[in-house]
Amino acid sequence: MSNRKQINDQITVSGQPSESEILALPSEGFRAVVNFRTSGEDDQPIDPDQERKMVESAGMKYVHVPVSMDTxxxxxxxxxxxxxxxxxxxxFAHCKSGKRAGAMTMMHVAVENDMSGVETLxxxxQMGFECDVPELKDxxxxxxxxxxDASTVQNGNASN
Structure with missing residues (x-):
């Protein structure tokens, strides 16, 4: 598994796990898997439908949220x-390299913690996510x- 990073105690992101790594996730305490890969992506060793079956047979919940730069x-x-x-x-959330999974989960955590966009980036x-795609940064x-809420206060848009 490449680029594995623990965002917080509730979310860990990574690149594509292997079948054996998926089956080991419950023993590491994971209770759900989110797959951000689209069907038919390059270098996709496990189809999302196959992954769903593996994850569910291991006793975890599975969510497929196909994300590409176009969608x-x-x-x-x-x-x-x-x-x-x-x-x-x-x-446990993943995509091919961990970039999409990292971006999606960081946006969630940032809004939950009232961070601004600049703080989030x-x-x-700081956590080691390299975003070399300007559209994704934007x-x-x-x-x-x-x-x-933090961005409205920082930008002076808070109502008094």
Missing amino acids: ISHDTVDQFRQQLEALPKPV AKAE LVKSYVDQRS
Whole structure:
């Protein structure tokens, strides 16, 4: 498993796990898996439907939120956040390299903790997430700024 990072005590993100790594997740305490890979992606050793069967046979909940740079949007993040709230914790989230999983989960954590978009990007970088896709950086910043209370205070838009 590549690029494994624990976001907090409820969420860990990673690159694509192998079949044996998926089956070992319950012994590590994980209770749910979120897969951000789209069906038919390059270098996809496990199809999302196969992964669902593996995860569920191991006694965990499974959610598939297919995300690509062409489909990611504020609505996609909102839908993921709603699904995440309903999952038993801790959650193991992944994509091919961990970048999409990291971005999606960092946006959730940032809004929950009233961070600004700039703070979120700085925290992500501090945690070792390298975002070399300008469109993804812009999406993270705009999403968090639109949904977080901290950004309205920092931008002087708070009502007195």
